[in-house]
Each structure stands twice: as structure tokens, then as C-alpha cells.
Amino acid sequence: MSSELIYELSTPGRRCLHYGETEVPAGDVEDYIPADLLREKPAGLAEVSKLDIVRHFTNLSRMNFSVDTHFYPLGSCTMKYNPKINEDMASLEGFAGLHPYQPYSTTQGVLQLMWEMDLLLRELTGMYRFTLQPAAGAQGELLGMMLVRTYHDKKGNHRKKVLVPDSSHGTNPASAVVSGYDVVTIKSNEHGEVDVETLKGAMDEDVAALMMTNPNTLGIFESNVREIQKIVHSYDAVLYYDGANMNALLGIARPGDMGFDIVHLNLHKTFSTPHGGGGPGSGPIGVNEKLAPFLPVPLVVKDGDEYKLDYDLPDSIGKMKNFYGQVGVIVKAYTYIRELGKEGLERAAKASIINANYLLKKLKGFFKFPYSERCMHEFVASASETKEYGATALDIAKGLLDKGFHAPTTYFPLIVEEALMIEPTETETKDTLDDFAKAIEKILEQAKADPESLHKAPTKMPVTRMDEVSAARNLVLRWKLERNTE
Ligand SMILES: *Cc1c(COP(=O)(O)O)cnc(C)c1O
Numbered sequence: 001m002s003s004e005l006i007y008e009l010s011t012p013g014r015r016c017l018h019y020g021e022t023e024v025p026a027g028d029v030e031d032y033i034p035a036d037l038l039r040e041k042p043a044g045l046a047e048v049s050k051l052d053i054v055r056h057f058t059n060l061s062r063m064n065f066s067v068d069t070h071f072y073p074l075g076s077c078t079m080k081y082n083p084k085i086n087e088d089m090a091s092l093e094g095f096a097g098l099h100p101y102q103p104y105s106t107t108q109g110v111l112q113l114m115w116e117m118d119l120l121l122r123e124l125t126g127m128y129r130f131t132l133q134p135a136a137g138a139q140g141e142l143l144g145m146m147l148v149r150t151y152h153d154k155k156g157n158h159r160k161k162v163l164v165p166d167s168s169h170g171t172n173p174a175s176a177v178v179s180g181y182d183v184v185t186i187k188s189n190e191h192g193e194v195d196v197e198t199l200k201g202a203m204d205e206d207v208a209a210l211m212m213t214n215p216n217t218l219g220i221f222e223s224n225v226r227e228i229q230k231i232v233h234s235y236d237a238v239l240y241y242d243g244a245n246m247n248a249l250l251g252i253a254r255p256g257d258m259g260f261d262i263v264h265l266n267l268h269k270t271f272s273t274p275h276g277g278g279g280p281g282s283g284p285i286g287v288n289e290k291l292a293p294f295l296p297v298p299l300v301v302k303d304g305d306e307y308k309l310d311y312d313l314p315d316s317i318g319k320m321k322n323f324y325g326q327v328g329v330i331v332k333a334y335t336y337i338r339e340l341g342k343e344g345l346e347r348a349a350k351a352s353i354i355n356a357n358y359l360l361k362k363l364k365g366f367f368k369f370p371y372s373e374r375c376m377h378e379f380v381a382s383a384s385e386t387k388e389y390g391a392t393a394l395d396i397a398k399g400l401l402d403k404g405f406h407a408p409t410t411y412f413p414l415i416v417e418e419a420l421m422i423e424p425t426e427t428e429t430k431d432t433l434d435d436f437a438k439a440i441e442k443i444l445e446q447a448k449a450d451p452e453s454l455h456k457a458p459t460k461m462p463v464t465r466m467d468e469v470s471a472a473r474n475l476v477l478r479w480k481l482e483r484n485t486e
Contacts, residue, residue: 006056010046016053063462064277065406071432073359075378075409075421076169076217078245078269079276085339086273086332095331100323104308110327111307114300117284117334124337124345125243125263126256127286131295132325137244138171140264140283141211143296143320145179147262147287148209148238150294150317157236159208165194167218167413172211172242181208188415192218192371196227203231209238214255215248215376217413217421219356229259238262238291244283246270247426248353248377251346261288271333282329296320351426352377355433359424362437366444370416378423380416390451391444393418398465399443401458405436 029038048056065072072079090096094109104111118130134140145162152159162176165186173183184202189195194212210232214222222228232239241260247270249255255263267282268275275281287295297316298309309324340348353376360369360379367381383393391399397407397420409421424433447454456465 004056006046006048006053007044009048009052009056012047014047014049014052016048016050065401067274070404070406071424071428071436072406073408073422073424073436074406075219075380075423076245076412077276077409078247078266078377078423078425079406080247080272080425081427082272082274082332083336083339086335089335090328090331095327098327104306108307110331111300111309113334114324114327114330115302115307117330117337118300120334120337121265121284121286124250124254125246125265125286126254127260127263128256128289129292129295129299130284130286131299131320132282132284132330133296133320134264134283134285135321135326136268136281137242137264137266137283138175139320140266140285141171141175141240141242142178143285143317144240144262144264145175145181145209146317147285147291147294148240149179150315151238151291152208154315155236157205159237160206162208163199163202163210165212165216166415167192167216168211168213169217169242169244170412172213176209176211186210188218188371190371191223192216192220192415193222193224194228196224196231199228200231203235203237205235207232207235207237209240211240211242212260213242213244214258215245215378218371218380218416219375219378219423220372221248221376225258233259244269245377245423248349250349251342252349256286256288261291262286267329267333272336273329273332280326280329282326282333284325298324300324348426349377352424355424355426355428356422358430359422359433359437362433363422363440366440367420377425378421380413381420381422382416383418383420386444386447387418389448391447391454393420395447395454395457396420396440396443398457399446399454400436400439402460403439403442405439 067079067081098107098110114132117132121130122128134143160182161184162181163184163186164172164176165188167188176183186202187195187198193216210228212222214225216222229239238261239259241255241263243255243263244266246265250270263286265284267273267284273282293313293315294317295313296319297311297313299313301308301310337345356375356377356379360373360375363381364373366386367383368385369379370382383391383396386396393410397410400407411419412421413419443454458464
């Protein structure tokens with residue numbers, strides 16, 4: 001496997017493409033482009049053949065793990081199978097070839113799809129109205145916090161604080177801070193749930209919102225959610241739902257019915273569109289009636305038989321993103337929802353819960369489960385005991401790479417020591433889960449017999465164990481991969 005940089009493959013004069021004679025009259029480039037916009041030196045691009053390029057990037061892609069090549073139990077990230085029909089639909093010329101400024105008469109299809117997506121998401125979540133604009137979960141959260149601020153400001157309440165549980169995803173406090181709020185952390189109780197008494201103590205007229213995840217990041221359903229919503233609403237604060245991973249609830253329970261005022265969904269997690277590696281996301285926001293007037297413009301509306309974009313929302317916060325959202329991702333997620341239907345989504349939700357509980361049970365002899373030995377779509381194991389004989393969460397994660405599995409999420413949520421956060425998803429078979437449990441067993445045997453060898457893992461990957469402290473302190477931005485000679 002080639003580990004050179006594309007620049008190291010460069011041979012002066014080598015070309016991929018040969019252009020014919022240009023029809024533009026010959027002349028100096030300065031005749032066409034002002035001199036102050038031109039480079040002084042050529043850009044220094046790699047000079048390579050077509051096959052050099054194809055092989056280089058194909059080989060690089062094969063150094064990676066992906067859902068299509070490996071089991072990928074990365075908790076909180078929902079790496080489920082991405083049905084290929086989603087890609088076919090998004091590639092249809094009628095979607096892929098659209099221009100955002102085309103007249104309505106030529107874009108009725110995509111507007112209808114976005115309108116129906118709004119309706120489907122309302123039905124799944126119990127919310128009043130959605131915007132499909134945000135490009136990711138974190139941007140949805142930011143929008144949510146902007147709606148919270150607008151809601152309170154319109155009433156003349158310039159509130160200062162946002163509450164987040166200590167198990168929350170890092171983007172929650174980040175979004176609140178970026179929106180100018182002070183973050184107050186709410187401690188979890190011994191069941192890994194929001195502690196109601198602590199919450200009561202933290203509530204006052206300065207609290208703008210509580211951001212919650214349910215099931216929370218420990219994979220536990222917040223059983224006091226009804227009481228929590230009463231407490232939060234009694235102060236006229238907003239209850240925000242982080243629905244990045246709504247897998248376990250689809251067709252079974254709805255955040256709107258639990259009393260949430262704002263919901264964000266990650267289409268790229270729950271609704272099977274590819275993500276990771278920077279791939280495009282989509283983080284629609286659903287709100288109840290009291291927040292709907294502030295949604296960003298435009299909203300897709302149905303006017304008689306015609307679909308349109310509505311910019312006429314006097315109290316709107318304005319625009320969140322250029323145009324209308326990541327339309328390609330919306331098409332893929334819409335395809336997924338329509339393909340599974342109501343019953344299919346509910347079956348997927350139940351299978352995600354069964355798979356996670358099955359795997360939890362298989363791993364019970366190996367790890368501690370500090371909060372619960374039951375879970376929803378994911379669970380958090382603690383390697384605090386295996387650490388004693390040489391298998392930290394990091395060692396186990398790295399050891400799994402050598403055994404052909406992507407690592408679980410590690411060291412998150414922060415409240416679990418040596419956390420391994422595992423989300424098998426509904427799309428894996430029992431055999432895969434059994435193999436994964438066996439791999440963990442082997443790794444722990446290796447740790448007992450020869451811990452030093454495990455500390456070196458991975459040894460079979462293009463990149464072996466890194467010295468993370470040096471890597472962070474002494475950045476080397478241009479480097480060569482060590483070729484694995486084993
Ligand atoms: C992934 C995730 C987010 C952030 O979503 P992005 O699309 O990565 O911005 C927020 N909350 C939870 C619980 C998540 O899992």
C-alpha cells in the first residue's frame with residue numbers, strides 16, 4: 001500500500017489530461033487576468049498520471065474504516081448502514097442538477113419533498129413545525145439557542161443561564177456559550193439521570209433553557225422527564241431536546257408529547273445518511289407553536305396545489321444558512337423514512353434497543369456498568385477494572401482496530417471512568433455482535449498475559465500507536481506514514 005504523499009509521486013511534466021487547441025485567442029495570461037491577481041510562482045501542484053491519482057486516492061480510502069467495510073460501534077454517532085437507494089434518489093438529475101434560484105414552476109418536486117419531510121418529522125416528533133435549514137446537529141443547537149434568546153427577549157426577559165446535564169454532548173454547552181449564555185451543569189443521580197432535586201435548586205427566573213438528551217448519552221431513558229418539564233415550564237424556561245440520536249424512540253415515543261419545546265434531529269445519524277470524514281450533515285429543528293414565529297426564513301409552504309418558499313415571517317430571526325439546507329441529505333433521509341414506513345421505523349427502533357442490550361449482556365462479565373445494566377440504543381461500559389491489569393479504554397479501543405473493528409467512543413460521557421460508549425445500531429447481525437464480544441475477550445486475555453504488547457496496539461494498521469502527548473505538543477504537519485512491514 002502506497003504511503004507517499006501525492007506530491008512525492010510528482011514527476012515534472014507528467015500529465016493527467018491533455019487539452020486540445022484552445023479556441024480562445026492565444027496571448028499572455030495578463031491580457032485576461034489583472035497582474036495583481038496572478039501568482040508569482042506556479043501553484044506547485046503534483047504532476048502525475050491518471051492512474052497515479054486513481055491508485056493514490058483509492059489506496060488511501062482503503063486505509064480507513066467505514067460502515068461498508070467494518071463494524072463501527074461508535075457511540076453517539078449512530079454509524080448504521082446507509083442504504084444505497086438513498087444515494088440513487090439524491091443523484092436523480094431532477095434533484096442533483098437543481099439551481100437554488102430556479103423559478104417555482106420548475107422546482108415543485110423538491111419543494112414538495114421538503115414540505116412532506118416537514119410533515120413526516122412533525123409526526124415522528126410531535127412538534128408543530130420544522131425548519132430543514134441547519135447543516136448539522138451543532139448548527140441546529142445554535143439555532144435552537146437563538147430561538148430561546150428571541151423568545152425571552154421578545155418578552156423583555158433577558159435571561160442569562162442555560163442548564164445542561166453533566167452527561168450532555170459537548171456541543172450542548174458549546175452552543176449555549178456561543179449564544180452568550182452562562183452554562184450551569186446539572187449533576188446526574190445514581191441512576192445516570194438528571195437529578196430532579198439538583199434541577200429544582202438550579203432553577204430561577206434567569207434560566208433561559210434546559211438542554212436534555214433522551215435517551216441520554218449514557219443510553220438511559222430519563223424517567224422523570226414529565227416532572228422535569230413541569231419544573232422547567234413553571235419558570236417559563238424552554239425545554240430543549242437534543243435528538244441527534246433518536247433511534248430508540250422512532251414510532252414509539254415523541255419528544256413533543258414529553259413536553260419539549262424545541263427538538264433537533266441529526267438526519268445523518270438517525271435517518272441513515274452517510275457522515276463522518278466531514279461528510280455533509282443536516283440538523284433540522286422542530287418547535288412548538290410558541291416558538292414557530294421565530295423560525296428562520298424561508299419556510300416551505302403549500303399554497304393550494306402549489307409549493308412555495310415563504311419569506312413573509314415578520315418575527316423570524318432571519319436566515320441560518322444559505323438557501324434551504326443540505327437538500328441532498330434531506331432527499332436521502334426522506335428516502336429512508338419512506339422506504340421503512342411507520343412500521344419499519346418502529347421495528348428499527350426496537351431492533352436498535354435489542355441489539356444494544358444483547359451486546360451489553362455479552363460484555364457484562366468483562367466491564368462495570370456504573371449506572372444501569374439495561375439500556376436503550378447504546379450503553380456505556382467502564383474499563384476501570386480491566387485498567388488494573390493493563391487494559392485501559394484506550395488500549396481496548398486500539399486493540400479492536402487490529403481485530404477488524406472500529407473502536408467505540410472512548411472517555412465520553414465524562415462522568416464514567418474509562419468509558420467505552422458502544423452503539424451497535426439495528427443494522428448489525430447477531431453474528432457480528434458475537435464476534436465483537438469475542439474480540440473484546442481476546443484483548444482482555446492479551447492484557448492479562450502480556451499488557452506491554454497491548455499498549456503497542458494497533459500494530460496492523462497503517463498508523464500504529466501514537467504518542468498522543470507529543471503529537472499534540474509538537475505538531476508535524478508534513479510527515480510520512482511508517483510503512484507497516486509486518
Ligand atoms: C452528534 C451529536 C451532536 C452534534 O451533531 P453534529 O451533526 O456532529 O454537529 C449533538 N448531540 C449529540 C447527542 C450527538 O450525538
